[in-house]
Amino acid sequence: MDFLECSLLFLLIFCFTYSIWFIIYRRTKTSAPTNWPILRELPAVIGNIHRVHAYMTEVLIEYGGTYEFKGPIFTNIDMFFTCDPANIHYIFSKNFLNYPKGPEFRKIFDILGNGIFNVDHELWELHRKTTMSIMSHAKFQILLERTLWDIIEKGLKPILDAFAKQGKDTTSAALTWFFVLLAKNPSIEKKIREEIQQQLHVKEDENLKFFTKEETRKLIYLHGALCETLRLFPSVSLEHKVPLDHDILPSGHRVSPKTRMILPFYVMGRMETLWGKDCLEFKPERWISERGGIKHEPSFKFPAFNAGPRTCLGKEMAFVQMKIVAATIIHNYNIQVVEPENVYPTTSIIMQVKNGLMVKVVKKV
Ligand code: HEM
Structure with a gap:
């Protein structure tokens, strides 16, 4: 073996060892899903499905509260996860009208029909007013206490x-x-x-x-x-939200009517930045x-x-x-x-x- 062959072999062994070390290091050091060709980040989700809340917590903590998940190509299941309080405040209150629950939520909870949990817009407003007037009635409160006892x-x-x-x-x-x-x-x-x-x-x-x-x-x-x-x-x-229109969140992230937003309340309760x-x-x-x-x-x-x-x-x-x-x-x-x-x-x-x-x-x- 001459000097050149020896150097090439050494380089090859070095690259191979470095790649193995890099893969192991990444696995132990980061929760970030690997972005594979075609399937993109889906394998990471499948691999962690049995501990999905804990996994979401790890990823969101690592990414400072907001993460854009990439689903397999051509499937349209990309999702936008955020537990940033500024975003939550913006989506749920400040720009509430732009963030209905969306038709996907309705499909999942089809069993609830047109009840208050499932509907948006005018029908929700009607439900809300009616339910509030029943629940705030003094007779209802007394009945509730008695029934519970x-x-x-x-x-x-x-x-x-x-x-x-x-x-x-x-x-x-x-x-x-x-x-x-x-x-x-x-x-x-x-x-x-x-x-x-x-x-x-x-x-x-x-x-x-x-x-x-x-x-x-x-x-x-x-x-x-x-x-x-x-x-x-x-x-x-x-919670699940779908924007009606294009928008920019307080965190600077852009969202569009194609964005499926996941607001993980479980993760929010476990953020060191929020609770110490x-x-x-x-x-x-x-x-x-x-x-x-x-x-x-x-x-x-x-x-x-x-x-x-x-x-x-x-x-x-x-x-x-x-x-x-x-x-x-x-x-x-x-x-x-x-x-x-x-x-x-x-x-x-x-x-x-x-x-x-x-x-x-x-x-x-
Ligand atoms: C520990 C107990 C409870 C928790 C943690 C809780 C939490 C929640 C959450 C997170 C929502 C929003 C759901 C969504 O929009 O997808 C909600 C909605 C609602 N909850 Fe509760 N809930 C509790 C108990 C109750 C009870 C006892 C009642 C009535 C007797 C009630 C009545 C409602 C109603 C009517 C809505 C729909 C509000 C709307 O869409 O405008 N909840 N609740």
Whole structure:
């Protein structure tokens, strides 16, 4: 082998080793999907479909909150992902009229027909007005309180009592992320229990009595814990929008009527830039103001109940319901989640616990 052959061989080995190192380095160092010929970024999505929310979080964090996904050529499934609060504020409020949910959303949720969740424009406005007037009526609120207590007394309590008597594992789809997070943070559950006893004037060994919507307002720490749950596990994990017209977002990105926009609320709750270094920790204190009330976070930073004119109409009602149910369960029972470290979300838009939640219910009072 002469000098030239030797040099070529060395160069070849160097290039080969460098390519292997580069591929491995890229795989471990970056979440960015590889842009392949023809299929473009689809393989990365398929490879991560079982952990799609976590994957979206990694990519969006790496790209500063906005990412343009490229689907296979000729398929028209390119998508625009953004969880930048300035964009969220712009899309949901400032330029609301340019961002209806679009016909694709309607196709996915065809089962909901022409209901408020599915429609846009004039039909949505009509639905919104009618629904608001029903929900704000005093008789409706009273009926809601009564019905909820009826369901707890006749439905929830007997079921949990029966399971508790049988001191065995069970699967329950009714228990939420709130209980998963409490299982991982027993000191927070203790604080909630103490708050219930103090604010509702009930002793540890005494049954919880009927308490009203007004009384739920005293449960500030519980409220913070529920907000914190929705920050980490928003029930609606993402939103979908299609621009009517060409536009430029506050981030400088251009969008057109062909852009399918994904607004991942799950990712927004896990952005260090929005919530600080401890963003993955479950801290109800994050929501308590210096004066001891609930700290307001703008909906374009905390969009668990949506933002802008299409904000959830049932937000306040949802908190009343969640507080009554959570306080009843926490005061009366010990909910022991089986292997809380191995509980994962489903990949669906509505974020549920994958394969249901295994819990052991122990009666306290
Ligand atoms: C923790 C509980 C809840 C959460 C996290 C939540 C969240 C949301 C979100 C994200 C939307 C927007 C959905 C979309 O546009 O695709 C929404 C819409 C809505 N929610 Fe809720 N919701 C909750 C409970 C409730 C309850 C209890 C009610 C009524 C009793 C309710 C009534 C509505 C209505 C009527 C809309 C449609 C608003 C519109 O399109 O103008 N929600 N909710």
